[in-house]
Amino acid sequence: MTYDLIVVGGGPAGMMAAGTAANRGKKVLLIEKNAQVGKKILITGKGRCNLTNDCQVEDIIDNFPNTGKFLYSSLYSFSNWQLRDFFKQLGVETKVERGNRVFPVSDSARDIVEALKNFMENAGVEIKLNTAIKEIITEDKKVVGVRSRDGEVYSANNVLVAVGGKAYPTTGSSGDGYGMAKSLGHNLIQAKPSLVPLKVKEEWFKELQGLNLKNVTVSLVIDGKKKKEEFGEMLFTHFGVSGPIILTLSRDVLDYLGKHQIKLAINLKPALSYEQLDNRLQRDFEKYSRKQFKNSLIDLLPSKIIPVIVNLLSIPEDKFVHQITTEEREEIISLLTNLEITIIGTMGFRQAIVTSGGIDTDEINPSTMESKIIDSLYFAGEVIDVDAYTGGYNLQGAFSMGYVVGNNI
Ligand SMILES: Cc1cc2nc3c(=O)[nH]c(=O)nc-3n(C[C@H](O)[C@H](O)[C@H](O)COP(=O)(O)OP(=O)(O)OC[C@H]3O[C@@H](n4cnc5c(N)ncnc54)[C@H](O)[C@@H]3O)c2cc1C
Structure with a gap:
């Protein structure tokens, strides 16, 4: 037939x-x-x-x-x-x-x-x-x-x-x-592989394994230039990053892999303007003024990410909060709104959506x-x-x- x-x-x-x-x-x-x-x-x-x-x-x-x-x-x-x-x-x-x-x-x-x-x-x-x-x-x-x-x-x-x-x-x-x-x-x-989790170079991401961040923005930065931004949910895993906005950005990452420097810049507080975030920090620092810096971010950030953030800053973790300077606050804001990770590859076809x-x-x-x-x-x-x-x-x-x-x- x-x-x-x-x-x-x-x-x-x-x-x-x-x-x-x-x-x-x-x-x-x-x-x-x-x-x-x-x-x-x-x-x-x-x-x-x-x-x-x-x-x-x-x-x-x-x-x-x-x-x-x-x-x-x-x-x-x-x-x-x-x-x-x-x-x-x-x-x-x-x-x-x-x-x-x-x-x-x-x-x-x-x-x-x-x-x-x-x-x-x-x-x-x-x-x-x-x-x-x-x-x-x-x-x-x-x-x-x-x-x-x-x-x-x-x-x-x-x-x-x-x-x-x-x-x-x-x-x-x-x-x-x-x-x-x-x-x-x-x-x-x-x-x-596309719409796929991404591998990250920095070692500190491993401490964040399992951390799900909601309502963040992630920008794709190629050779220092911002190409695209996504708002929503992302996840830290044992190899790097995943979650809806990462999968979406992964499609564009493919075009640059192996040829360019690829970074993702995470804004942990996209809903707040610089001034609002600064006011927020000042309020928290007032509340925790007698504590050490490492114990002052508990109201602002998920607890898992606090040691990583504190380590990435030049501020000594045991510094008393009331001693923190305006410049140091600026440094904190800069990191919270622009936490950069370097992308070194994608996961394989087994984990790719398309x-x-x-x-x-x-x-x-x-x-x-x-x-x-x-x-x-x-x-x-x-x-x-x-x-x-x-x-x-x-x-x-x-x-x-x-x-x-x-x-x-
Ligand atoms: C986890 C996951 C979630 C997804 N979610 C969405 C979503 O919500 N929305 C969306 O738009 N897309 C989604 N996608 C993508 C979407 O499913 C695919 O793009 C789509 O299924 C492709 O359709 P297709 O018919 O080309 O191939 P497939 O759906 O892959 O079908 C191909 C078929 O061919 C058969 N086949 C393969 N080789 C042979 C062979 N040699 N002989 C006989 N048969 C063979 C396979 O067994 C299979 O049944 C998702 C993908 C994954 C993996």
Whole structure:
């Protein structure tokens, strides 16, 4: 039997493509390596699935650094509004939260996976689980089928590679698509872990392991110049820093790693102006005037960070608070609003939310997602060199690309 379309990979891109094509009367086989489809979706948004963002399509494009323009056509063909409507039709109502992030009302990523399964089933998609594809078979630069690791051959007039990138390989995305594409002549942009925790040079961060800082701002400073600032939550870990704003900044860090000096400057008190912070310090110093300096910051800072801050300052820790000078107060304010750490690398793919890099967008037709090198071969989702910041953009991109393939074969 020859299928109209074989979809390799049962993630958001693959499932959307399979169901969309089958709804148009195409004979579709979806092949998934895991024992279930949508394994990664289950852990998205901490199990709640931030499936898209309630913003203008142009803003979604802007949230894909470097290659956002490649998605112009697919995002306009299947927008965030259409995606929400699509899930509504399947019985999954969605809601908008902080930062315009869209989640299912049920807060359950499983509902998204179940809806996609129903979508495929109702459209008549055949699903083959526990089958890893090793090779795309071509004849005269045209796709004719795929071969599994066990040597089984499946014939098709069109093949979509939607196997994801390399991030979180425990969910199935272990970079299989890169070898397939390369062997067919496709160029690869080096895959790097993105939206990933960062490694820190300074030794003192280790004393802060487990400390979660809320309502701080962190600036990305490259060769002394501030490039970007994020407000929110961050976390100190045994290797460096993590948490929402660090993951977001990590995408920009990738562009500078190994070539520039990368620092993160943490403002521990972004809500206070210089004057307000100074007044606050003076009040605390009045209250603790008979204490030693090291015991005077207890009302201002989390206790875990106080010894680190005291050590980084030139003020002797046993100095009496009433002896602290104006200049020393200035030094304290400067450190609290600009605590710098040096970034020396990222953690690996196992801890990365997405992969930056992948199949070169220059060799894919953005209106159809068809390869410009091999006829009837398509790519969609994270396997391509498209990656976004956090906020639901990555899933929206995968769904939109999948839709375009399903609508074009
Ligand atoms: C912890 C975590 C949280 C995230 N949260 C969000 C979020 O809230 N919002 C958001 O927008 N994005 C989020 N993402 C990113 C998002 O999940 C991915 O960008 C998206 O799933 C990519 O979709 P995809 O279809 O391209 O690939 P995947 O979802 O990776 O699916 C690829 C599928 O292909 C299968 N496969 C791989 N190789 C083969 C093979 N050789 N043969 C057959 N099958 C194969 C895999 O098993 C897998 O099922 C998160 C990612 C992680 C890791």
